[in-house]
Amino acid sequence: MAVYTDVSDEALATFLAGYAIGELVAFRGIAEGVENSNFQLRTTQGDFILTLYEKRVNVRELPWFLGLMQHVAGQGVSCPQPVADKAGVLLNTLAGRPAAITTFLPGVWPRRIRLAHCRPLGQALARLHAAGQSYAPVRPNSLGPEAWPPLFESCRAGANAVLPGLEAELDAALARIVPFWPGNGANPDLPRGQIHADLFPDNVFFLKDSVSGLIDFYFACTDMLAYDIAICLNAWCFEEDGSFNVTFARHLLQGYEDIRPLTQPERDALPVLARGAAMRFLLTRLYDWINTPADALVTPKDPLDYLKRLRFHLATETLDGYGV
Ligand SMILES: Nc1ncnc2c1ncn2[C@@H]1O[C@H](COP(=O)(O)OP(=O)(O)O)[C@@H](O)[C@H]1O
Numbered sequence: 228m229a230v231y232t233d234v235s236d237e238a239l240a241t242f243l244a245g246y247a248i249g250e251l252v253a254f255r256g257i258a259e260g261v262e263n264s265n266f267q268l269r270t271t272q273g274d275f276i277l278t279l280y281e282k283r284v285n286v287r288e289l290p291w292f293l294g295l296m297q298h299v300a301g302q303g304v305s306c307p308q309p310v311a312d313k314a315g316v317l318l319n320t321l322a323g324r325p326a327a328i329t330t331f332l333p334g335v336w337p338r339r340i341r342l343a344h345c346r347p348l349g350q351a352l353a354r355l356h357a358a359g360q361s362y363a364p365v366r367p368n369s370l371g372p373e374a375w376p377p378l379f380e381s382c383r384a385g386a387n388a389v390l391p392g393l394e395a396e397l398d399a400a401l402a403r404i405v406p407f408w409p410g411n412g413a414n415p416d417l418p419r420g421q422i423h424a425d426l427f428p429d430n431v432f433f434l435k436d437s438v439s440g441l442i443d444f445y446f447a448c449t450d451m452l453a454y455d456i457a458i459c460l461n462a463w464c465f466e467e468d469g470s471f472n473v474t475f476a477r478h479l480l481q482g483y484e485d486i487r488p489l490t491q492p493e494r495d496a497l498p499v500l501a502r503g504a505a506m507r508f509l510l511t512r513l514y515d516w517i518n519t520p521a522d523a524l525v526t527p528k529d530p531l532d533y534l535k536r537l538r539f540h541l542a543t544e545t546l547d548g549y550g551v
Pocket residue numbers: 229257259260261262263264265276307329330331332333429430442443445
């Protein structure tokens with residue numbers, strides 16, 4: 228359950244007095260999510276989301292995230308909109324945490340991914356990339372390839388207890404990914420822009436089979452656009468048994484290319500980008516798996532789901548394997 232910080236009735240009332248969003252009607256913690264504490268807020272003016280930003284979000288970067296959400300919404304992307312208080316301020320403090328109110332998005336995220344989701348997902352991702360092109364502020368990816376070795380070092384000692392041999396397997400995998408990363412050494416860089424960087428199914432809302440909105444921009448950053456596709460290939464195109472669904476991948480890529488055709492260097496880089504994306508989520512999950520106390524309210528996600536994906540990508544050398 229992702230409510231790390233309790234909010235008392237008194238603190239909430241004082242906080243909401245600063246906003247012109249009507250009278251409070253209902254307030255409840257949202258069980259879903261991993262990173263931040265989220266609450267659904269109903270007032271006489273409608274539904275809102277209250278977010279208290281927790282450990283992985285750097286408060287100095289919040290204006291960048293909120294600014295990106297405002298910017299892409301202005302370009303037609305459906306995403307939560309930060310709501311300003313009576314003084315015009317987007318970010319305040321509640322229960323000792325940085326806090327913001329955003330608009331509530333209709334729709335539900337798909338608990339079971341179907342083929343019909345994949346092309347609209349690809350289109351929504353490409354539209355987000357197009358909308359982000361005119362957002363000038365830069366946020367480097369703090370979970371990019373230079374962050375992986377130190378992140379691994381911070382959990383190396385616990386790796387073999389999660390799976391015997393995992394430590395050596397990850398060392399070998401990093402050596403097969405980082406030197407081949409686009410932009411490293413002589414490898415050509417790829418088109419860059421603002422990417423979501425966590426566009427998992429729980430961050431994409433659908434109404435019927437149409438995307439109704441994208442949420443959770445707090446890993447967004449300025450990076451290679453094709454890396455966002457690689458993240459989606461990992462998050463959307465694997466079956467529960469760990470097998471890769473190449474038809475899902477083909478539809479996702481077709482959807483993306485309906486809006487923005489990939490360059491040949493981007494296509495060629497998909498295998499290494501997919502390996503890197505699997506590594507990134509494997510490492511943050513491994514860190515959380517090892518460091519989350521047994522009595523914590525949140526259930527850490529299984530890092531080994533991403534080891535299966537990583538193994539698939541390391542064994543897949545050709546674009547055929549990705550439906551390209
Ligand atoms: N703007 C929104 N509109 C509607 N529901 C939302 C909105 N933002 C968050 N939620 C709900 O809160 C849940 C957790 O949000 P999320 O941003 O993914 O949290 P976290 O950053 O902690 O992972 C979502 O799955 C959704 O149910």
